[in-house]
Amino acid sequence: MSSLVGHDEDDLQDGPLGKPAVPGHVQDAIRTLIEWAGDDPTREGLVDTPKRVARAWLEYCQGYQEDPAVHLSRIFEEVGGYDEVVLLKDIPFQSHCEHHMAPIIGKAAIAYLPRDHVVGISKLARVLHGFARRLQIQERLTAEVAQCIWQHLKPQGVAVVIEANHACMTARGVRTPGVSMITSRMMGTFLEDERSRKEVLSLMGY
């Protein structure tokens, strides 16, 4: 973040009410884009747009400011001998594709088969958002979420399925609304054992 948030006098004047200051060169880049798209960046309605857009992008890309694995640092001894699937499904998320920086909007299902520990269930969604709030492709997002849980929770199995719409396919380009992309990553038991994989996919609704 430090490279995007300036500290000279002008920049600090840009950041009232606790909003991050936006360096002049970042604002200039957005002005250039507005002009290139065909509008006048000096007209009244667009004067503050470069700052707003820059701050919006800091928010969309908040994931770069965190290591999603920190959310898995607090784990609990598995209670009551529970050793069946734990699934969080229909987790809504937003990301941006790295090709067009256009929104990817979808939902994820994240499951694991505990070994010795369980994790607070909200943490699965936090891990997802930590990787989603970056410039992504859906395949890598799916793999990163699964790998992070596999590595830090050390469960017997991990299954991640993501279903999303890509604005780069609806608002531009091929302009085909209504299509969704589905990606999955299975690890451990869910990869090796067909019965477990079928069970988790069925619990997820696939």
Ligand SMILES: Nc1nc2c(ncn2[C@@H]2O[C@H](COP(=O)(O)OP(=O)(O)OP(=O)(O)O)[C@@H](O)[C@H]2O)c(=O)[nH]1
């Ligand atoms: N595999 C994959 N492709 C993606 C994802 N997000 C966007 N894309 C695709 O990335 C591709 C980029 O293709 P290019 O030919 O380099 O770019 P383009 O000319 O803008 O392509 P069109 O979108 O077909 O107009 C497009 O086919 C997009 O649909 C993603 O998460 N995964």
Ligand SMILES: [Zn+2]
């Ligand atoms: Zn795209």
